Amino acid sequence: MAYKIVKDNCTGCSACEPECPNEAISESKDGLFIIDPAKCTECIGHHDQPQCVAVCPIEETCVIDDNYPRYQAA
Amino acid sequence: MQTEQHQSGADGAENHAGANVDEIMQKVAEHKGCGTSGGSGKASCGSGAGENDLPTEIWEKVKNHPCYSEEAHHHYARMHVAVAPACNIQCNYCNRKYDCANESRPGVVSEKLTPEQAAKKVLAVASTIPQMTVLGIAGPGDPLANPEKTFKTFELVAKYAPDIKLCVSTNGLTLPDHVERLSKYNIDHVTITINMVDPEVGAKIYPWVYYNKKRYHGVEAAKILTDRQLQGLEMLTERGILSKINSVMIPGINDEHLVEVNKAVKSRGAFLHNIMPLISAPEHGTVFGLTGQRGPTAQELKALQDNCEGEMNMMRHCRQCRADAVGLLGEDRSAEFTTDKVMEMEVSYDLEARKAYQEAVEKERQAVVDAKKAELAGLAGEHSDIKMLIAVATKGSGKVNEHFGHAKEFQVYELSTSGAKFVGHRRVDLYCQGGYGEEDSLATIIRAINDCHAVFVAKIGGCPKNDLKAAGIDPVDQYAGEFIEQSAIAYFKDYLDKVKSGEIQHVERGDAQIRQGALTAAEAA
Ligand code: SF4
Ligand code: SF4
Ligand code: SF4
Numbered sequence A: 001m002a003y004k005i006v007k008d009n010c011t012g013c014s015a016c017e018p019e020c021p022n023e024a025i026s027e028s029k030d031g032l033f034i035i036d037p038a039k040c041t042e043c044i045g046h047h048d049q050p051q052c053v054a055v056c057p058i059e060e061t062c063v064i065d066d067n068y069p070r071y072q073a074a
Numbered sequence B: 001m002q003t004e005q006h007q008s009g010a011d012g013a014e015n016h017a018g019a020n021v022d023e024i025m026q027k028v029a030e031h032k033g034c035g036t037s038g039g040s041g042k043a044s045c046g047s048g049a050g051e052n053d054l055p056t057e058i059w060e061k062v063k064n065h066p067c068y069s070e071e072a073h074h075h076y077a078r079m080h081v082a083v084a085p086a087c088n089i090q091c092n093y094c095n096r097k098y099d100c101a102n103e104s105r106p107g108v109v110s111e112k113l114t115p116e117q118a119a120k121k122v123l124a125v126a127s128t129i130p131q132m133t134v135l136g137i138a139g140p141g142d143p144l145a146n147p148e149k150t151f152k153t154f155e156l157v158a159k160y161a162p163d164i165k166l167c168v169s170t171n172g173l174t175l176p177d178h179v180e181r182l183s184k185y186n187i188d189h190v191t192i193t194i195n196m197v198d199p200e201v202g203a204k205i206y207p208w209v210y211y212n213k214k215r216y217h218g219v220e221a222a223k224i225l226t227d228r229q230l231q232g233l234e235m236l237t238e239r240g241i242l243s244k245i246n247s248v249m250i251p252g253i254n255d256e257h258l259v260e261v262n263k264a265v266k267s268r269g270a271f272l273h274n275i276m277p278l279i280s281a282p283e284h285g286t287v288f289g290l291t292g293q294r295g296p297t298a299q300e301l302k303a304l305q306d307n308c309e310g311e312m313n314m315m316r317h318c319r320q321c322r323a324d325a326v327g328l329l330g331e332d333r334s335a336e337f338t339t340d341k342v343m344e345m346e347v348s349y350d351l352e353a354r355k356a357y358q359e360a361v362e363k364e365r366q367a368v369v370d371a372k373k374a375e376l377a378g379l380a381g382e383h384s385d386i387k388m389l390i391a392v393a394t395k396g397s398g399k400v401n402e403h404f405g406h407a408k409e410f411q412v413y414e415l416s417t418s419g420a421k422f423v424g425h426r427r428v429d430l431y432c433q434g435g436y437g438e439e440d441s442l443a444t445i446i447r448a449i450n451d452c453h454a455v456f457v458a459k460i461g462g463c464p465k466n467d468l469k470a471a472g473i474d475p476v477d478q479y480a481g482e483f484i485e486q487s488a489i490a491y492f493k494d495y496l497d498k499v500k501s502g503e504i505q506h507v508e509r510g511d512a513q514i515r516q517g518a519l520t521a522a523e524a525a
Helices: A051-055 B002-007 B010-017 B021-031 B056-062 B115-128 B147-160 B175-184 B218-238 B257-267 B287-291 B298-309 B339-344 B351-377 B439-448 B462-470 B484-500
Strands: A003-005 A025-027 A033-035 A062-064 B077-080 B132-137 B165-170 B189-193 B208-211 B214-217 B242-249 B272-277 B388-392 B409-416 B419-427 B454-456 B474-476
Touching: A003 A033, A003 A051, A051 A062, A051 B214, B077 B115, B115 B132, B115 B147, B115 B339, B132 B147, B147 B165, B147 B175, B175 B189, B175 B218, B189 B218, B208 B218, B214 B218, B218 B242, B218 B257, B242 B257, B242 B298, B257 B272, B257 B298, B272 B298, B298 B419, B351 B419, B351 B484, B388 B484, B409 B484, B419 B484, B439 B462, B454 B484, B462 B474
Parallel strands: B077 B132, B132 B165, B165 B189, B189 B242, B242 B272, B388 B454, B454 B474
Antiparallel strands: A003 A062, A025 A033, B208 B214, B388 B409, B409 B419
């Protein structure tokens, strides 16, 4: 469930990629980054803050994707 | 208090850096006193430092390093590779949608490289430009927020080009975590950007930091940052790694505070302090750009640098280069080394040839030093309160060898009876982009060197000559092809004579404007 990356805002800086505890973030062909919603757990159970949101230098770039239900920690 | 905490680490450090580290650091510490002991007339031992001013061990470390010595940067080149795009703090002078505004020209995204591409580029550049002695990784983000990419690059370069000195620039947030590794890779020096030691000041510069898996804001964020920066600096000092401090001068925010920063970093063993002007044009889209925060004028910057100089070495020749800069002073060679071109190049890295070339460079360099000494002898015994600035058009080798209209920047020297001292440079390249000879660009060049009494050039056309004269700046082309400092001293002697004889009257000049933007890819420094 999930966070998503707003494509128009992403600079491709790669700061988010290594911080994700679930390896949900990867580089796409255009050099920007994307989140695999199936892997994203909103960092629940790992960290207090969603890591992609905390590290991304551009505001409103890593945002909640409402198309998915909220993640429930097991 | 932090000093005490970290002293216990000093024993461990010796294993890494060798036994004579203490000795070297001792010498660094002793050396720093030279500014004050030399009397007010010859306070500079930093940017103009030469063989005689520095302990041999330190001189050996820095003599071919364009970023350490103003004199060396006429003769040696450095390059940056942009392997590190991620960052872990936000600065109000940076717009991450582009590049870091103070190390890179905003609006032009540096070409990002993988460590393998970067290493190949280093080999290609070093085989083409034998004066290239230094590889720096300076972003466009924080190289230590990208430790894997940064260290992988260093590892590859150390393996294939062992004579190249390595250095890294960092905001310092994760520095304490990486000091061990830095000492293993034989990193020559580390640059830490420190803009404050007071979190209240820091809160006005840094909106947030990302630390220990959390984003912190305001004073809390700035406190974490300053603690980590100073801790990192102390750890480097303990291990005998030289540290240079970069500070961005932000009028009204940290300008006065930087004197305190200077003391704090000096007491922790920093070797050189580089105070840079804020770059904040509105079109860069940085917070400071948008809020109308201005940068300092040339004289404000110089006054602060002069003020700190009694305390420690000041660096005055930093060009705030882009994260992918390549080349020697006055050259812009990045276009020759785009990723596409580099990947196709056949590279043969010839250590011996590089060594031979650099030996020739050393000879040339010695000639500059000798010429200056000889001319200086003629000033001995002269005493005058007159001080003046001159601007010089040069493309390197310490000579007056650039056409006025082709100059991308002017080097500024302060002349007094104690000699010619480098005090900074004034960029004018963007002014000239539309071709020179245009009235507009001339007016902006004059604004950039308006605090100078004269401009030394290899050649100059009639029109700009008259305009310069009208603005009160003496256009001087009689020293074409000659050594800068020697010529400057000769000019000054002449000037003093004319003042004494009443032929001319000495008048003070006004202030000058610092151009907004970082250097694309030219020059050494
Ligand atoms: S941190 Fe933000 S800007 Fe950088 S790659 Fe990730 S989503 Fe894009
Ligand atoms: S919220 Fe956490 S788990 Fe989800 S993509 Fe961001 S870093 Fe990964
Ligand atoms: S002059 Fe350029 S290369 Fe040298 S320290 Fe400044 S930014 Fe780095």
